[in-house]
Structure formats: structure tokens, C-alpha cells
Amino acid sequence: MSRYALKVEYHGAPFCGWQRQADGQPSVQAAIEEALARLEPGPHRIAAAGRTDAGVHATGQVAHADLARDWDAFRLSEALNWHLRPLPVAITACARVDDEFHARFSAVERRYLFRMVARRAPVTHDAGLVWQVQSRPDLEALRTGAAHLVGRHDFTTFRAALCQADSPVKTLDEITVSEHPYPGGTEIRFALRARSFLHNQVRSIVGTLERVGAGAWPPDRVATALAARDRAACGPVAPPQGLYLTGVTYPADPFAG
Known part of the structure; x- marks a missing residue:
């Protein structure tokens, strides 16, 4: 074989x-x-x-x-x-x-991207490929909230109830929040990097951060939710259509050369 x-x-x-x-x-x-x-x-x-x-x-x-x-x-x-x-x-x-x-x-690293588009008009070309929200989120609030999640933590709050991982403890190596031009609005991209992720972890994180960006949560509430180690403390889970698995890293790139 x-x-x-x-x-x-x-x-x-x-x-x-x-x-x-x-x-x-x-x-x-x-x-x-x-x-x-x-x-x-x-x-x-x-x-x-x-x-x-x-x-x-x-x-x-x-x-x-x-x-x-x-x-x-x-x-x-x-x-x-x-x-x-x-x-x-x-x-x-x-x-x-x-x-x-x-x-x-x-695999030693996995990378995910979540795309959120903020505009009033319905999304057409990217329908089914982004999460559309109505108002532009507060970018600095998003970044402040996201910073609480970087590092090694118990992510029980941000894992699905049916997650089969042996432990909720994971190390989130990076989460960056960036803004990009989008016709009639703006696109917010969340880029996350870690060795591995829990079931629904990325969507739970983005859904929680959306509440921060919308002004419904203060950024410090993300740290409070993380420390609670309780699924009930999580914000709404973001829909799947904005999420992409963008890359996987190995000790040696199997596709190099």
C-alpha cells in the first residue's frame, strides 16, 4: 500500500x-x-x-x-x-x-478563519460564505475581548456539550481581528491558530466576541466567561457558514517540492 x-x-x-x-x-x-x-x-x-x-x-x-x-x-x-x-x-x-x-x-498546528460581514444590504455573492450582521462592530473592543483567550486555558465555556475531547484545556496560540473593505459595508476576519481545537470552540469564541463588538458585553466579560468554566456563560454560537479551516502544519510540509 x-x-x-x-x-x-x-x-x-x-x-x-x-x-x-x-x-x-x-x-x-x-x-x-x-x-x-x-x-x-x-x-x-x-x-x-x-x-x-x-x-x-x-x-x-x-x-x-x-x-x-x-x-x-x-x-x-x-x-x-x-x-x-x-x-x-x-x-x-x-x-x-x-x-x-x-x-x-x-499535525502540530491548525488554522481557522471566520468571516463576518457588516452591512445593511443582503449579501449576494458571498451568501452562505460569511456571517452577516447589520452594524459595524467595535474593532478595538473585539481585540480587547479576544486577548483574554490567548494562551493555555480551560475552555469548558467554549466547547460543545457533546465534545469528545479528553480535556477542555487547550492552548490558543493566536487570535487576530482585522478589518477589510467590503462593498457597502466592512468585513471583519478572525484568524485563530492552535495545535488543536475543541468541538465548536471557534464558533463559540466568535459568537461571544460578536456580543462584545456590538456593545452588548464589555470586553472583560470574556475573561469572566472563560473563568466560569460553564457552557451557560458562553455567548451565542456563531453560524457555521463563516468558518473556514485554512491550513494544517506538520513537522515537515508533505506538499513541499
């Missing part, structure tokens, strides 16, 4: 998430596994760096697959993309890797 790393881009709207579902609902994993089965008969099971939820997108998801045939990496990506059509899933890079490489367990 030969192992291949796949960099995957997808629009999350048509899928119940990354992970294959027992009831047959459409998932990104199932779509790629079915495309693999068209290249090599038999069941295929691939692993990914992150199990994104329903409606969440990716520009830099990484998965790995084991195949019996010794494929040229470029030809494999081209063949997969052919069989994935017309689904909004694309293999943007492919590389042969050692058997020790694991898309999930070898």
Missing part, C-alpha cells in the same frame, strides 16, 4: 460535515472515498486533520489515503477531481508520504 496526503478545499453547504455518517447523509469524507473507489475498487477509509461541522468550509483541509496502486501524485489529484464533479470539493495538492504520516495525529 502507498500513502498519499491530500490537500482539500470544499464549500460546506451541501454536506453534514466532514465525517462520514452512518445514516448516509452527504459528507465530504464520503464524497472523496467514493471517488477513490472509482479509481480502485473496494472500501476506502481516509483520515483528516479536522472534522469540520455541517456548513463549515475549508481551503486547507488535509487528509491521507492508502492505495494499492503506486500513483503519480498529480495524476491521482486530477483523477479524483474528475470523479468529484460536480460536488464543491477539490483536491488542490497531492503528495506521496511515508506510512508514518497521519493527517490528524501528525
Whole structure:
């Protein structure tokens, strides 16, 4: 068997998430596994760096697959993309890797981006790709609130009730908040970086910070919510359509060269 790393881009709207579902609902994993089965008969099971939820997108998801045939990496990506059509899933890079490489367990960092657009007029071209709010948030308040979350903390407040992680303690290495021009309004981007994240952690953080930016919460309330270690202290969870898995880092880049 030969192992291949796949960099995957997808629009999350048509899928119940990354992970294959027992009831047959459409998932990104199932779509790629079915495309693999068209290249090599038999069941295929691939692993990914992150199990994104329903409606969440990716520009830099990484998965790995084991195949019996010794494929040229470029030809494999081209063949997969052919069989994935017309689904909004694309293999943007492919590389042969050692058997020790694991898309999930070898990863040392994951990066997420959340896009929020503030404008009165409905979003058209980015519909389903951003979270739209009506009023421009207070950027400095957002940054002040976000600063309370950087570092190693117990993130119980910001994890889903059904989260299966062994521990709520995680280290958030970075969260940056930036503003960008957007027709008729403005776009706010939240960029987060950590070795790993809890289930719904990013959306819980962004939803809480939105309350700060809207003036409904003072920035210090983010620290209070974090210290509470209580899901009830969290703000509303942001919707999935603004969230993107943008990249995964490994000790050695599998796609380099």
C-alpha cells in the first residue's frame, strides 16, 4: 500500500460535515472515498486533520489515503477531481508520504478563519460564505475581548456539550481581528491558530466576541466567561457558514517540492 496526503478545499453547504455518517447523509469524507473507489475498487477509509461541522468550509483541509496502486501524485489529484464533479470539493495538492504520516495525529498546528460581514444590504455573492450582521462592530473592543483567550486555558465555556475531547484545556496560540473593505459595508476576519481545537470552540469564541463588538458585553466579560468554566456563560454560537479551516502544519510540509 502507498500513502498519499491530500490537500482539500470544499464549500460546506451541501454536506453534514466532514465525517462520514452512518445514516448516509452527504459528507465530504464520503464524497472523496467514493471517488477513490472509482479509481480502485473496494472500501476506502481516509483520515483528516479536522472534522469540520455541517456548513463549515475549508481551503486547507488535509487528509491521507492508502492505495494499492503506486500513483503519480498529480495524476491521482486530477483523477479524483474528475470523479468529484460536480460536488464543491477539490483536491488542490497531492503528495506521496511515508506510512508514518497521519493527517490528524501528525499535525502540530491548525488554522481557522471566520468571516463576518457588516452591512445593511443582503449579501449576494458571498451568501452562505460569511456571517452577516447589520452594524459595524467595535474593532478595538473585539481585540480587547479576544486577548483574554490567548494562551493555555480551560475552555469548558467554549466547547460543545457533546465534545469528545479528553480535556477542555487547550492552548490558543493566536487570535487576530482585522478589518477589510467590503462593498457597502466592512468585513471583519478572525484568524485563530492552535495545535488543536475543541468541538465548536471557534464558533463559540466568535459568537461571544460578536456580543462584545456590538456593545452588548464589555470586553472583560470574556475573561469572566472563560473563568466560569460553564457552557451557560458562553455567548451565542456563531453560524457555521463563516468558518473556514485554512491550513494544517506538520513537522515537515508533505506538499513541499
